[in-house]
Amino acid sequence: MELKKYWQPEAETMPREEIRKMQSEKLVKQVRHAYDHVPPYRKKMDEAGVKPEDIHGIEDIRKLPFITKYDLRDNYPDGMLATDVGKAGCVRIQSTSGTTGRRVIAYYTQHDVDLWEDCTARAITAAGCDRNDVCQIAYGYGLFTGGAGLNGGSHKVGCLTVPMSSGNTDRQIQFMQDLGTTLLCCTPSYAAYLGESLKERGIDPASLSLKAGIFGAEPWTEEMRRDIEKSLGIKAYDIFGLTEISGPGVAFECEAQHGMHVNEDHFYAEIVDPDTLEPVPVGEKGELVFTCLDKEAFPLIRYRTRDICVLDPTPCICGRTFIRMAKPMGRSDDMLIIRGVNVFPSQIETVLLNEGYAPNYRIEVDRANNSDTLDIYVELGEEQFGDTVKSVTNAEKKLAGAIKTMLGISPVVHLVAPKSIQRSEGKAVRVVDKRKLID
Numbered sequence: 001m002e003l004k005k006y007w008q009p010e011a012e013t014m015p016r017e018e019i020r021k022m023q024s025e026k027l028v029k030q031v032r033h034a035y036d037h038v039p040p041y042r043k044k045m046d047e048a049g050v051k052p053e054d055i056h057g058i059e060d061i062r063k064l065p066f067i068t069k070y071d072l073r074d075n076y077p078d079g080m081l082a083t084d085v086g087k088a089g090c091v092r093i094q095s096t097s098g099t100t101g102r103r104v105i106a107y108y109t110q111h112d113v114d115l116w117e118d119c120t121a122r123a124i125t126a127a128g129c130d131r132n133d134v135c136q137i138a139y140g141y142g143l144f145t146g147g148a149g150l151n152g153g154s155h156k157v158g159c160l161t162v163p164m165s166s167g168n169t170d171r172q173i174q175f176m177q178d179l180g181t182t183l184l185c186c187t188p189s190y191a192a193y194l195g196e197s198l199k200e201r202g203i204d205p206a207s208l209s210l211k212a213g214i215f216g217a218e219p220w221t222e223e224m225r226r227d228i229e230k231s232l233g234i235k236a237y238d239i240f241g242l243t244e245i246s247g248p249g250v251a252f253e254c255e256a257q258h259g260m261h262v263n264e265d266h267f268y269a270e271i272v273d274p275d276t277l278e279p280v281p282v283g284e285k286g287e288l289v290f291t292c293l294d295k296e297a298f299p300l301i302r303y304r305t306r307d308i309c310v311l312d313p314t315p316c317i318c319g320r321t322f323i324r325m326a327k328p329m330g331r332s333d334d335m336l337i338i339r340g341v342n343v344f345p346s347q348i349e350t351v352l353l354n355e356g357y358a359p360n361y362r363i364e365v366d367r368a369n370n371s372d373t374l375d376i377y378v379e380l381g382e383e384q385f386g387d388t389v390k391s392v393t394n395a396e397k398k399l400a401g402a403i404k405t406m407l408g409i410s411p412v413v414h415l416v417a418p419k420s421i422q423r424s425e426g427k428a429v430r431v432v433d434k435r436k437l438i439d
């Protein structure tokens with residue numbers, strides 16, 4: 001059977017004017033649905049002085065108020081669930097991976113699950129896979145959307161689905177070998193760890209059947225992509241999503257590996273200035289905002305993701321017409337301000353990988369004598385470990401210099417023993433900000 005290039009070509013290659021027309025029609029209906037059935041959103045629209053009748057198409061989206069995570073927390077657990085759907089109309093919940101405050105609960109009807117799974121099926125197809133593939137899912141299963149989302153897409157495509165969940169690295173590797181896994185889905189930090197584990201066990205990635213990986217749920221750099229591709233012997237594709245909007249698959253990478261196509265028939269993407277909330281010119285950096293165009297249970301409109309990124313409307317070589325989003329540079333709320341300078345952890349990771357270190361690090365920010373301190377703990381590789389104290393001190397200075405060039409501020413670098421930084425099986429926690437007193 002010939003390899004399918006698109007999962008749903010009629011949507012994925014739709015001409016731009018038709019996409020806009022479809023989005024306009026869906027938005028008009030969705031605003032009416034939210035106004036009539038999501039009381040907190042109705043209140044927001046009333047406060048903003050805008051009525052569903054004022055919305056005639058996508059160009060009117062700017063008139064609509066935003067929704068933030070605070071709105072969702074304030075309306076915990078089900079204040080934003082559409083009242084005409086209600087719990088009886090839903091078949092599933094998922095929840096955000098936030099560790100502080102009230103978790104956000106997202107509700108899904110069968111239709112909502114279906115469209116989400118179509119999105120992950122598109123991602124799996126775009127990674128060059130079909131029913132002949134063996135898809136090992138090492139994202140966590142449970143409330144987190146990673147496991148469930150990819151599981152559904154893998155079924156739709158007809159892959160042999162291996163629902164491993166995260167952790168138990170020995171068993172992950174054993175199953176890759178025994179079942180001939182061709183596609184691996186997990187967080188990039190866990191993929192990097194699996195690559196490292198293969199090396200430790202003396203397993204040549206070429207001896208496995210792996211050909212592709214779909215990695216997301218946390219920021220990762222191009223340097224980390226190259227590292228993972230090498231250590232696992234695969235092509236590594238990015239996938240983006242968030243629970244509030246559905247889960248992984250809101251956007252996905254194609255063979256070009258150059259930006260993620262937003263599934264624009266279901267989600268409308270905007271970039272706004274996070275301070276003024278005004279849209280920024282196309283191609284400029286800002287906060288990503290999503291509108292769910294046809295979800296029933298949890299129809300969020302203009303949801304502020306806090307992710308900072310750029311949209312690219314230029315045509316893609318793969319033939320898909322959906323707009324692309326660049327890799328998020330981090331979240332505006334995880335952006336650190338250190339001595340007045342905006343710092344994204346991904347910038348530090350880029351330097352570490354360029355300087356030949358593995359992506360095993362911890363960033364600690366604190367305050368001493370009214371000044372911010374930045375300490376970066378970086379793990380040495382086994383081959384670097386036997387070095388003398390003098391050479392380690394020199395290496396620390398060199399790395400601190402490279403980071404200063406990137407950020408404009410000086411960190412204190414600590415090179416630490418191999419395996420001393422805790423590995424992650426899900427989303428990596430790399431930043432400890434000791435200055436933070438409240439959530």
Ligand code: AMP
Pocket residue numbers: 095096097098145215216217218219220238239240241242243244305307327328330331
């Ligand atoms: P959650 O809904 O708890 O899984 O978290 C969603 C958040 O994870 C997003 O808003 C992003 O900040 C982050 N995220 C998800 N996928 C990616 C990705 N591919 N690259 C960077 N950040 C991501």
Ligand code: ZN
Pocket residue numbers: 254255256261316317318319320
């Ligand atoms: Zn493409």
